[in-house]
Amino acid sequence: MQTVVLAAGEGTRMRPLTDRLPKPMLPVAGEPLVGHCIEGAIAAGASRVVVVVGYEAETVRESLSSREWPVPVEFVVQTEQRGTADAVRAAREALRDGPFAVLNGDVLYDDSLRELFESGPAVGSFRVDDPGSYGVLETEGDRVHGVVEKPDDPPSELVNAGAYVFPEAALPWLDVEESDRGELELTDVLQRTCESFDVTAVPFDRWLDVGRPWELLAANEWKLSEADGRLAGEVSPDADLRGHVTVEQGATIEPGAVIEGPVYVSSGAHVGPNAYVRGATYLGPDAKVGHAVEVKNSVVMADSHVPHLTYLGDSVLGRGVNLGAGTTVANLRHDGEPVRLTVKGNRVSTERRKFGIVCGDDVKTGINSTLNAGVTLSTGATVDPGETVLRDR
Structure with a gap:
């Protein structure tokens, strides 16, 4: 499974820790946060990894390039941070034929990544008590029909865990319109995928979006x-x-x-x-x-x-x-x-x-x-x- 890891963001909610250091490089148990994401992807079956870098790109590239990985790890640059769909679009030329996974490099995932990779098209899900502050999945059984961002009346308790397996057909769908937030959102690509394919919701037992200092x-x-x-x-x-x-x-x-x-x-x-x-x-x-x-x-x-x-x-x-x-x-x-x-x-x-x-x-x-x-x-x-x-x- 070719895998795109998003590591271009600055991490403004993590300031002042990210004033000079990109959030994916923050240390977690002896290695950068993004390193755990790559290790998890490889353990789940990633055959190659494309890391999208942007803010302080050389810091990320130098750190990850200094390691010997068991699969090829390549880098592409998102020159302007315009959203998650734009980040994956920066990696589009590096992707080969077939499906592709997308992971957020500042998120920790458990071993359910392997099931995600084997279930594509798929999106990772995580059950929370207060889903209204997340992107919430619209589901029927284990099938996903769409995602609603921060709804007042959440359709489920399952939130989008920022882990995806897209079919090859989704590559041209990365050319999305700007959202109300002024960004190019990968969730728009997920929505279109749900309208064209059966998309499976793969639950994570443990999942952590590392966005704030605590x-x-x-x-x-x-x-x-x-x-x-x-x-x-x-x-x-x-x-x-x-x-x-x-x-x-x-x-x-x-x-x-x-x-x-x-x-x-x-x-x-x-x-x-x-x-x-x-x-x-x-x-x-x-x-x-x-x-x-x-x-x-x-x-x-x-x-x-x-x-x-x-x-x-x-x-x-x-x-x-x-x-x-x-x-x-x-x-x-x-x-x-x-x-x-x-x-x-x-x-x-x-x-x-x-x-x-x-x-x-x-x-x-x-x-x-x-x-x-x-x-x-x-x-x-x-x-x-x-x-x-x-x-x-």
């Missing part, structure tokens, strides 16, 4: 829970590693450190003496966790430092962040309600009782600073020593 935490929780763990780096015999812990070659774990998996420690990362790392935590390349620091259920990207006597919980740090010694991150509201976060200018619920902060690249906090739950620090933001930050900066 969903990056959820993605790492998912993939880290599946990792067996391996120890290739330098681990002190006086360190205490429990559960599934991966320590890559070139990483260092100092005496007295306690690490409770699932945890991933990348090459060049350093966990200092008497540090406590727990929960589904990812430490990126050359990240540093200092003496007597606690890091819980967090993503700490490349070259970021969490120095001594600091607490970081349920948070996402971009690259090159430095938390001053004694920085404390709150991750719980006193009223017990889910923590809210700013997404594209609006405060929205993370649906998480515990959530800390989001830091863009190169954020610096002074010593003994305190950061409130749900605070976002933009790229390059600074915090003074001893300051308490209650609002976004």
Whole structure:
């Protein structure tokens, strides 16, 4: 099954993490988000993969090209991000005769991808309690008759999971008209396919659209829970590693450190003496966790430092962040309600009782600073020593 993977978008809802890094390249359990999508496609039977790149295209291309894949992986460029149908249209010349699959490179899919590939024409579906905020499938049994975007009265609880198998006949149908949103929508191609073919709804038991910062935490929780763990780096015999812990070659774990998996420690990362790392935590390349620091259920990207006597919980740090010694991150509201976060200018619920902060690249906090739950620090933001930050900066 030739497979198109869409990885051209910027990911504006994920800002500030995507100010300099395309969303498909955000780290999930030791590899980029889009890498998990490609691996899943290959496991499901992809014979070749065409990756559509756009925003920060070379970053995506260089990262994926550095790996040895068991099937050909090619790249095409969507010069202007005009929608999902336009993205697939950019790949049209690279496609050969026969059906083709389309996957979103910022989505995690379970093993049902194989059934999807074998059932084409088909669309992946996922059952949710609040389908009105998604594209909802109109179904009869396992047949799909169409899709309705964000309806007030959803026709089903099955939402479009952004995974498709189209017949070859759908290639000319990619030349769609602009939608009301001003985009060229792949769902219009799906609608026409449903009118011409029997399209099967293939359910996913587990599915995650990684669009907002707390969903990056959820993605790492998912993939880290599946990792067996391996120890290739330098681990002190006086360190205490429990559960599934991966320590890559070139990483260092100092005496007295306690690490409770699932945890991933990348090459060049350093966990200092008497540090406590727990929960589904990812430490990126050359990240540093200092003496007597606690890091819980967090993503700490490349070259970021969490120095001594600091607490970081349920948070996402971009690259090159430095938390001053004694920085404390709150991750719980006193009223017990889910923590809210700013997404594209609006405060929205993370649906998480515990959530800390989001830091863009190169954020610096002074010593003994305190950061409130749900605070976002933009790229390059600074915090003074001893300051308490209650609002976004």
